[in-house]
Structures are given as C-alpha cells and as structure tokens.
Amino acid sequence: MRYLSPIKLYCRNRFFPLVVTLLLPITPLHALEQGVLLAAQNMIKQGQSLEALDLLTPHEEEYAGDTEYDYLYGLALLDTGEPANAVFAFQRVLAVEPNFAGARLELGRSYFDMGQMQRAQREFQVVQNQSPPPSVLQVIDKYMAAIESRSLKNRQGWRGFLQLGVGDDSNVNNATAASSFLGFDLTEQSRETSSSVTSTLGGVRYDLPLNFSSKLFFKGSINHRANNQASFTSTLNYDFLAGYNHSFGNSGDLSLALQAYSAEVDGDFNNQGFNLTGQYNHQFSAANQLGFFIRLGQVDYQPDFDIKDIDQTLTGLSWAHVFAGESRISLVLSTITGKDETVESDSPYGRSYNGVRLSASFPLTHRFNLFASVGQTNSDYEGRFFGSDELRSDEQSDASLGASWRVNKTWMLRSVIGATKATSNIDIFEYDKNVIMFTARSEFLP
Numbered sequence: 001m002r003y004l005s006p007i008k009l010y011c012r013n014r015f016f017p018l019v020v021t022l023l024l025p026i027t028p029l030h031a032l033e034q035g036v037l038l039a040a041q042n043m044i045k046q047g048q049s050l051e052a053l054d055l056l057t058p059h060e061e062e063y064a065g066d067t068e069y070d071y072l073y074g075l076a077l078l079d080t081g082e083p084a085n086a087v088f089a090f091q092r093v094l095a096v097e098p099n100f101a102g103a104r105l106e107l108g109r110s111y112f113d114m115g116q117m118q119r120a121q122r123e124f125q126v127v128q129n130q131s132p133p134p135s136v137l138q139v140i141d142k143y144m145a146a147i148e149s150r151s152l153k154n155r156q157g158w159r160g161f162l163q164l165g166v167g168d169d170s171n172v173n174n175a176t177a178a179s180s181f182l183g184f185d186l187t188e189q190s191r192e193t194s195s196s197v198t199s200t201l202g203g204v205r206y207d208l209p210l211n212f213s214s215k216l217f218f219k220g221s222i223n224h225r226a227n228n229q230a231s232f233t234s235t236l237n238y239d240f241l242a243g244y245n246h247s248f249g250n251s252g253d254l255s256l257a258l259q260a261y262s263a264e265v266d267g268d269f270n271n272q273g274f275n276l277t278g279q280y281n282h283q284f285s286a287a288n289q290l291g292f293f294i295r296l297g298q299v300d301y302q303p304d305f306d307i308k309d310i311d312q313t314l315t316g317l318s319w320a321h322v323f324a325g326e327s328r329i330s331l332v333l334s335t336i337t338g339k340d341e342t343v344e345s346d347s348p349y350g351r352s353y354n355g356v357r358l359s360a361s362f363p364l365t366h367r368f369n370l371f372a373s374v375g376q377t378n379s380d381y382e383g384r385f386f387g388s389d390e391l392r393s394d395e396q397s398d399a400s401l402g403a404s405w406r407v408n409k410t411w412m413l414r415s416v417i418g419a420t421k422a423t424s425n426i427d428i429f430e431y432d433k434n435v436i437m438f439t440a441r442s443e444f445l446p
Contacts, residue, residue, distance in 0.1 A: 040072045049079035067093045071103055078106060083113035101127050105136065108143065117147045158206040159445050165199035167437035172197070172227040174422070174431055181428045182386060188232075192431060195229035199439070203239075213247045236264040252282040252289075259297075271308075273299040291318040291334075309343040310350070332359045336377075348383020348392070367406045374399045385426055394429060396422045414439045 036059060043052035053076040056069070063069035074089030087110045093103035108123035124140045124147075132140075170192075177192045179185065203221030210216065219241040227233045243257030259275040275297035282290045295314040318334035335356050342350040357375035364370060374397075381392035402416030420433040 037068055037072060040076065044072065044075055044079070049076045052076040053080050065092060065096070067096050067100065067103075071100075071106075074103070074106055074110070078110055078113070083110040086110045087114075099130065101130050101132050101136070105132075105139070108140075112143060112147070121147050157445070158204055159443065160204040161202065161441060161443045163199075163201040163439055163441040165197070165201075165437050165439035167197045167199075167435065168194070169197050169227065169433070169435045170194045171431055171433040172230050172233045174433060176428050176431055178427065193230045193233070195227040195233075197435075197437065198226045198228060199437075200224045215245050216243070217245060218242050232266045234266055235270075236267075238262045252280065254278075254280045269302050271299055271301045271305075273297055275312075287322045289320045291320070292316070307342075307344055307347045308349050309347075310340040311343065312338065312340050314338040328363050330361045333357070334359075342383075348381060348385055350382040351379050352382075353377060353379040369404045370402070371404070372399075372401045386428075388426055390425055392424065392426050392429070394422060394424045396420065410442050410444065412441045412443075414441065 036055065040052040040056050043049065043055065052072070056063075056073045056076055059069070060073065063073075070089045070092045074086040074093070077083070077086035077089060087107060090103045090107040090110060093100055094107065097103070104123050105127050108120045108127070111117075111120035111123060121144065124143055127136065128140055172195045173189065173193055175190055175192050176186070179191060201221065201223045203219065206218045208216040208218075219239075221237075221239045223235075223237040223239070225235050239259070239261040241257050241259045243255055245253060245255040247253045255278070257275075257277050257279075259277065260273070262272040263270045275295050277293060277295040279291065279293035284290065293316050295312070297312040297314070299308075299310050299312065301308045314336060315338070316334060316336040318332060320330065320332045322328060322330045333356075335354070337354045338352070340349065340351045340353075342348075355375060355377035357373060359373040360371065362370040362372075376395065376397045379392075379394040379396075381394075383391070385392050398418060398420040400416055400418035402414060404412055404414040406412045415438045416436070418435045420431075420435075422429065422431050422433075424430050
C-alpha cells in the first residue's frame with residue numbers, strides 16, 4: 001500500500017499557507033493511472049496546480065468516482081480559483097469514503113472560498129470531531145476564526161423599515177355603545193365611535209456583535225395612527241429599546257432588553273413607560289420551541305390621570321410547533337399572567353389578569369401566507385368603580401384572520417380583519433369592535 005506524501009495546502013488568496021500531512025491510501029492501479037496521479041500530486045506539492053489541472057482534466061470522464069483522482073482533481077480546482085467545481089469533486093470522494101478527513105477539510109475550504117460560511121463551518125466541525133493531528137487542527141482553528149470574523153462583520157450594521165396602512169375601525173375608542181350611564185348622558189368621547197384609519201410606522205435597528213454568539217441590539221420606532229373621523233383618539237407613539245442577546249447555537253437563545261416609550265393622544269402627552277424584559281427560547285428540535293419571558297415595568301400617566309399609574313409584572317410562556325411535510329403549517333400557543341400594582345393607594349386600577357392565545361400560519365407558497373389568531377384575557381380588579389358594590393371583572397375575546405404577500409425581497413403587503421368583544425360586570429366597560437386594515441411594508445438596508 002502506498003501513501004501520498006505531505007501536501008502543502010494553499011488557499012487561493014494565500015490566506016493560510018500551512019503544511020498539513022494528509023494520508024491518502026492509493027489502491028493498486030495500472031502504470032498509466034499511477035503515473036498520472038503521482039505526477040499531479042507532485043505538481044500540487046510544488047505549487048503548480050494549474051499544470052496539475054491540465055493533466056487531470058482530460059481524464060475526468062474516465063477517473064471520476066475514483067477517490068484518489070477526485071481528491072487531487074478537487075485540490076487542483078480549488079487552488080486555481082474554481083471552488084464551486086471543487087465542491088463536486090470532494091463530494092464524490094465523501095460519497096465513497098465519508099470518514100476521509102482530508103476531503104472534508106478541503107470541502108470546507110471550498111465552501112469558505114465561495115462565501116458559504118455556515119456550510120464551511122459544518123464541515124470543519126465534522127473534521128474536528130474526528131480527532132485529526134495538531135497540524136490539521138491549527139488549520140481548522142484559523143478558518144473558524146476567519147468565519148467568525150466575517151460573520152461578525154456581516155451581522156453588524158443597521159436596517160430599517162417603513163409601513164403604511166389604511167383601514168376602518170368600528171370603535172376607535174373602545175367605548176360602550178350606550179348613550180347614557182347611571183342616568184347621565186355620555187359625551188362623544190365616551191361613546192362608541194367609528195372612523196377610517198391611516199397609519200404610518202417607521203423604525204430602525206442596529207446590531208453590534210460582541211462575538212460569534214453574543215450581540216447588543218438597539219431599536220427605535222415612531223408610530224402614528226390617525227383616526228380621521230375621531231381625531232380625539234389619534235395617537236403618536238415613540239419607542240426605544242436596547243438589549244443584549246446570547247445564542248446557544250441550535251439549542252436556543254437568551255435576551256435582556258430595556259424599553260422606554262412615550263404616547264400622545266390628540267397631540268397631547270398621555271403616558272410613558274419603562275420595561276425590563278428577559279426572555280429565553282429553547283429549541284427542542286426543528287419542529288418545537290418553548291419560550292419564556294418576564295417583564296417588569298412602570299406606566300406613568302399625565303398628572304390629570306395619576307390615578308392610573310401602575311407598576312407592572314408580566315410573565316409569559318409559549319410553545320411553537322411546525323408540522324412536517326410540504327405545508328409547513330405552524331402553531332403557536334401562548335399564555336400570560338400579570339399583576340398591576342397601583343402607585344396611588346386609593347386607585348381602583350390595580351388588577352390581576354391572565355390570558356391565552358392560539359395563532360396559526362398557513363404558507364400556501366413561499367410568498368403567500370394565511371394566518372389566524374384567537375385569544376382571551378380575564379382581568380380582576382382590586383377596586384370599585386362608580387360606587388359599585390362589586391369588584392370590577394372583565395373578559396375580552398378577540399379573533400383575527402389575514403393574509404400576507406411578499407412582493408419581493410423588500411416589499412410585503414398584508415391584510416387583516418379582526419373582531420373584539422369585551423364583557424364586564426360594569427356595563428360601561430363593555431364594547432364590541434371590528435377592524436379591517438391593509439398595510440404595505442418596506443424593509444431596507446443602507
């Protein structure tokens with residue numbers, strides 16, 4: 001049995017000129033075959049890969065499928081700037097000898113030169129698990145560092161979006177349909193009011209990777225909703241968020257984020273808030289993911305509504321499942337539990353609440369998607385309203401159905417119809433609401 005001697009591995013851009021000893025068994029071949037392979041081997045060793053390619057190419061039809069030939073042919077292709085063709089040669093080798101570490105290392109190099117970093121990383125990791133000699137590990141370590149460096153560079157930067165929407169809302173102020181309560185006539189602002197809606201939402205995000213698995217992220221957005229026939233309910237919201245995310249590879253990720261926001265109603269300041277949120281997602285498999293989050297926050301209203309100021313604690317649990325098969329239908333089941341503690345001792349707005357929601361997505365094509373959602377939230381208040389002998393208790397149910405169409409890589413169109421029904425043991429807090437909206441969203445990079 002004969003073996004190929006050490007081969008000097010050169011990257012096309014001379015990224016890592018290192019000598020790596022790769023042992024490749026050559027099975028007994030007739031004299032012509034041995035002469036061609038040994039001549040090509042010597043040319044590659046001497047840096048004459050182009051000459052080796054000229055020697056090997058005429059024999060491809062005859063030798064393709066032979067591991068020794070495919071390996072040397074792949075090396076010659078790779079070193080002469082043809083990594084895409086080299087991939088096929090190395091894949092032929094591995095189809096016959098899946099444990100041939102040298103061919104898998106060169107396959108990783110080929111993917112690297114093609115810019116396919118995830119595939120390159122996967123091949124290098126397989127070689128690492130085969131306990132190769134130290135010289136090979138040095139090569140892999142340097143490639144892995146280069147992949148990380150490129151990945152960090154590619155992941156760093158900002159992106160933005162702009163979304164425009166039009167629609168109709170049957171009850172923009174979430175108010176009762178009754179005209180009077182406790183013998184008093186209700187003003188327009190306190191009664192159900194319908195209106196056409198125009199919305200504008202824009203935002204930016206900036207990601208700053210710290211290493212291969214961790215990053216800082218920053219988000220900012222402005223959201224304006226004009227209720228054209230009920231301007232007293234039009235809103236303008238400012239939102240800023242800064243956070244940290246750590247990925248555990250295929251097993252999940254952890255994030256911490258601090259959010260600050262401010263809301264205006266009819267052009268005047270209404271409330272502002274601060275939230276600290278921690279979230280953990282665990283990936284059991286490609287089809288199942290479990291998520292958990294906890295949020296601590298504070299909501300501060302304008303002085304005339306200080307009675308509504310609260311400190312908030314909210315926790316949630318979600319489970320997502322993607323069904324097998326071509327349909328790729330997905331379901332998400334989520335639950336929340338929260339507690340609002342009032343800042344003022346005589347405020348009736350303290351409450352405990354819980355909710356559940358089931359969402360589904362039905363991708364008909366890679367561009368067109370149907371989605372639906374149903375949910376319910378129950379709230380039990382700690383104070384009495386309007387002199388009632390009963391503590392306030394509310395129940396809110398909602399359902400929505402929609403479709404989205406990705407026009408191209410930049411634009412997405414979306415339509416949704418939704419209905420909400422709120423019931424309460426205090427009549428004035430009961431209402432019905434129907435909404436239809438059409439939006440166009442554009443995402444952009446600098």
